[in-house]
Amino acid sequence: MQLYNTLSAEERAALIEESGKQRLTLSFYAYAHIEDPKAFRDSLFVTWNKLDVLGRIYVATEGINAQLSLPADNFYAFKDHLDTIPFLKDIRLNVAVEQDDLSFLKLTIKVRNKIVADGLDDATFDVTNKGVHLGAKDFNQMLEDPNTIVVDFRNHYESEVGHFKGAITPDVETFRESLPIIEEQLQDYKEDKNLLMYCTGGIRCEKASAFFRHKGFKNVYQLEGGIIEYTRQVKAENLESKFIGKNFVFDGRLGERITDDIISQCHQCGKPCDNHTNCANEACHLLFIQCDDCKASMQNTCSTECLEVIQLPVEEQKALRRGVNKGNMIFKKGKSDKLSFKKSGELPDVAIATAPKPVRARIRKTLIGKGEHYYPKAGVGQFTIEQGELKAGDKIIISGPTTGEQQLTVESMRINGNEGATATAGDKVTFNLPFRVRLSDKLYRVLQ
Structure with missing residues (x-):
């Protein structure tokens, strides 16, 4: 029974390109009691591997959190399989706004303690006492209410390239950091303000809304399905998008455009830009925003130090990395004193440039x-x-x-x-x- 990937990312990418088949990128989550997460994980891998599913999935006793891609031809077979699992039957699937056949290049299903690292002790409050879910139209209307406070429960590198107008955008690197910060910042508004929250696909708000209700906030609301579902409804119902810029996503695309507004800058030269990249130095791999000109001159690196490293022979680069404890010390998400134009915390609602219209011609x-x-x-x-x-x-x-x-x-x-x-x-x-x-x-x- 195969429970692991047999192809490298490069080999998988080549097969996808050669197949010529369109793939769909989608995500979903569900809170449910899973008695044996490992057995559940193994059964998913066996079935999904046969359907050529690729992605990053977390399973825990509290449920599942999945971001994945699959051939469009296999979508209904995949949906049929989900329907055989009681707590996933008729689950809403958030289909990506922009599709990329190479968004994921391997299937990874991991067993975790939680499907989102929130740092909360679920036994101390009622996790089912969640906020009121709002669709796009109602969310827009509540945004217009002067009695509303809207909070972005994503991280600084996500909100920097796109967010709802007027939102509080905490300067945090993890979801767990944002909870006490927002509680402290809004402690005087528990009784008389509407607390309106959002995230990428809705999963972070599921727990956050229950936490804030437990902390005494009376009027708690959350965006149903997050930014992804909001964008779908805005297009389907011809609504105004109150979200501006890009929606950061955790796959190979690193973002999907929601509006033509560019609200961020290249972290190296300051030119209007909202394209994330990872530093080409494998011992750094810093996530940052880089324009095409800096990408060419800096060869995808974040600093002159990293540029010098990648000029070395591969074996010498490996020797420099050997024995180094990487972890969060190296894989920081966009915070470095080398990045002169990095912005986080209070962010602008005004575009500094307009994104060019993409030209999508499939090249044989x-x-x-x-x-x-x-x-x-x-x-x-x-x-x-x-x-x-x-x-x-x-x-x-x-x-x-x-x-x-x-x-x-x-x-x-x-x-x-x-x-x-x-x-x-x-x-x-x-x-x-x-x-x-x-x-x-x-x-x-x-x-x-």
Whole structure:
């Protein structure tokens, strides 16, 4: 019985690209009593793996929290399976606003103590005494009430790129940090104010609303289905979106656009930008906002120190990381004194730029090889051709988790050290590149 992934992320990405099948990204959660979370986890993995489900799922005695993707062709089979589980029958599935076939590249189902790390002792209050759920229309109306206080229960790196107008946006890195901060900030408004809360998909507010009712807040409301469901209802009912900017998501996309408003800046140069990236230095991996110009000049790194590190041979980079206790000390979410234009806490409601309309044309391509090495002084990338052929003048795409997707034309190249015009399987090819090549990069030839 297979209970683990057999393919690497790169191999999975190549298979998805070659299949040409559209995938759906979706999420759901449910609080329910699960007597044996491990057995439940194993049964989900066996069934979902057969349906080509990929994603990040947490299971605990208190329920399930799932973010995943699957082939659109398997959606109804997946839904049928959910309906066989009593507490998941007819569960609302939050389908992503923007779809990306590569949002997830492996299936991970983990057993946790809780499905959301809230730091609360559930035995001390009634977790079922939740706030009133509001749909998009009612939520908009309550936002207009001067007696309403709206609170964002997400983290600083989420709210920075998008939030509801007028919302309190705590400067926190985790959900558990926000609860006491908001309680202290609003302690004088327990009786006479409407406490309106929201998060990405609704799960954080399920527990937070019950906690605040327990703390004496009389009028507690929460956005049903979070920002994802709100956006769907806004489009379906032709409502005004009170949410501006991007909705941060915890998959390969790192965000989905809700409105054309850009309300944040590149953390390195200050240019209007709301695209998150992870530092290419594997010993850093800092999450931050980076524009295309800084991405090119800094090669996806957050600082000159990290830029210098990624120029080193891979084995030397590994040696520098060896024995280092990473954890939260390294994987901080967007807080660094190197990022001059980082903003958090009180955030603006006014756009500083408008996002360009995306051009979505599906490019036909075929996988022909993989990245081997990059020579920074010469600005040359090396690849191994594994199948098919590459000719001078071909349009190619170099794609990888850190590199992104770069398209260019091979004007000239060297094959096995000599100038040549056509490379075939087994050949080592080199050509000039304005960006770094990594071992995880795949080489595609664009089909005419």
